[in-house]
Amino acid sequence: MSTVNYTRHLVEHRYGRPLEDLQRHSAHGGSGDPVLPIVLRRLDGLSTTNAHARAARRNLDAAWQRCRSGQHALDDLVLRYAAEVVDLERREQSEAEAVWDLLDVRLLLDQPAARRPSTARRTGPAPGxxxxxxxxxxxxxxxxxxxxxxxxxxxxxxxxxxxxxxxxxxxxxxxxxxxxx
Structure with missing residues (x-):
């Protein structure tokens, strides 16, 4: 499963609704969740980066095939596409991790505030x-x-x-x- 598909499924799982419903709900301003619009923007950016990475992989594959068939010597074109693929894959991973972090923040926002431990220490034995x-x-x-x-x-x-x-x-x-x- 690709990183973008995994992240999409994770968003749908955490919010309990399909992504299309989340986008529609957020577009109408009906979301009380402050994290949702940011998650959706980041997820769109991740999808765009994923599309660019797929295109760069296709370009690299085509350049490599030309090189192997003898039409083209191993040169800067293959190296440039390889560097572009590596850069886009790193960016894709970074963007996915940012979405995952936002989902963790959302989980923290959903949890009730933790009780603070009592600063008064008990000096005597507890009842019983x-x-x-x-x-x-x-x-x-x-x-x-x-x-x-x-x-x-x-x-x-x-x-x-x-x-x-x-x-x-x-x-x-x-x-x-x-x-x-």
Missing amino acids: DEDLIAVARQVAARLPRLNREALRQGLRARGIHVSNRRLGTVLQRLRAERDLH
Whole structure:
């Protein structure tokens, strides 16, 4: 599948409608999507570049056939067409990547704003952590040295998996209790 066809299918997939519908809808100014007109312009530019690249490939093929048949020596004509094909293929790839980037921007615009993480850190254990602390006390009583990894392994041996942050909170509380006694 050519780059232009792939990009067209990708645009249709992302917008959920055929390209002709998107063009018609955008021409009437009915699109609330700020990215759609830019995508359509870029897609038109990509199609134009693709047409120029196909023509340059045909010219290169014809020049190469003349060269092989002995009518024409390998000269600047073949090299010029080859350079033109390479340049147009690079431009085509660059234009396709620009459309793909715009489609990614559209996806980002469609997503709801992410919630900002709370800057206030929890200092105490979360509700329901009392059971975890009770089990952690039992595990800690059997440990020769209380550290994060030993406590984690002891809890895992009992089928309890906790996050690193939660484990740190429990560990701090156990150390504070140990220091009081």
